[in-house]
Amino acid sequence: MNxxxxxxxxxxxxxxxxxxxxxxxxxxxxxxxFDxxxxxxxxxxxALKDSELVSTEKHGQSVRYRLEISAVEEAMAFLMDLTGTGSRTPEDDK
Amino acid sequence: MNxxxxxxxxxxxxxxxxxxxxxxxxxxxxxxxFDxxxxxxxxxxxALKDSELVSTEKHGQSVRYRLEISAVEEAMAFLMDLTGTGSRTPEDDK
DNA sequence: ACCCTAATTAGGAAATATCCTAAGTAAAGT
DNA sequence: ACTTTACTTAGGATATTTCCTAATTAGGGT
Incomplete structure (x- = not known):
């Protein structure tokens, strides 16, 4: 999460x-x-891999990086909780 | 945004x-x-004020910090764009 | 005027992040 | 076996972040 x-x-x-x-x-x-x-x-x-925002997959000698939507959704859930009125657990604050 | x-x-x-x-x-x-x-x-x-995630308001000698939902929504919009299939502008990447 | 409470700013040490160049690994072609 | 292509790791300089204590500001009460 961090x-x-x-x-x-x-x-x-x-x-x-x-x-x-x-x-x-x-x-x-x-x-x-990039420059x-x-x-x-x-x-x-x-860094992106450590955060699980991307995953890798080797294809011969090249490595493909793929966006992991589930991690994006996890971040979104945190923000959504901030805007919404639903209940929350101390777990969310980590 | 950054x-x-x-x-x-x-x-x-x-x-x-x-x-x-x-x-x-x-x-x-x-x-x-906090400890x-x-x-x-x-x-x-x-730092939170610089990011506009919170605003302040003086009340006598005490200062009240208020969460600014609009900034949270801005972050959410960025993430939503990542998960969705809609079109996007280079503006989003800043 | 003086003091107390609430909060911020200043200054600086230690940890972490960001970027580079040089060197290393590993798969694929010759 | 050697080379090329694709990419990562190592090492290190510089910048930024994070945290502390000490000093300062500002409002309110006496």
Missing amino acids: NLFKALSHPVRRRIIAMLRQGPMGSGEIAAA MSWPTITGHLN | NLFKALSHPVRRRIIAMLRQGPMGSGEIAAA MSWPTITGHLN
Whole structure:
């Protein structure tokens, strides 16, 4: 939960997940879209993986990154709870 | 937008906004709920104010912090766009 | 005027994040 | 076996965040 919002807190990582909305992409393909070194992007991808916002899948020598909607929904649930009037547990605050 | 997610990225700040769900609170009242110094909590409150997730209102010598639902909704809109299939603009990625 | 209560700002130490270049791994082609 | 392609890990400089204590501001009461 904490890693989730931390992952979302960087503009580059948000842009990456926005890109992945259209479907899985390779690491290099993602890196090419940014004005930063490939290793830096790998670092951001690792952060996204730690947060479970993305998952990976090897396809030969390339690695495809896929957006994990379930994690996005988890973040949304937290925010929804803030706007709604429903009941909540202390669990939500972690 | 960036400040918004950055504000949400710290567990203490998330707990604060969860507390404010039940209504506005004073700075000291909030600080008392944490095992940290009051100035540290003031720092977090300032971060929340910068992100526009909370607003303040002076009431005599005490300051009340209020949750701003509109900012929560802005964050939610970003996430919703990720899960949905609707069209999107580059504006969203900021 | 003086003090108390409520809260913030200042300054600084320690931890974490962000970015780079260089080096390493691993699959695929020749 | 060697090379190329695709990508990650290692190491390190710099920037930012997080937290503390001490000092300050501001309103209210006596």
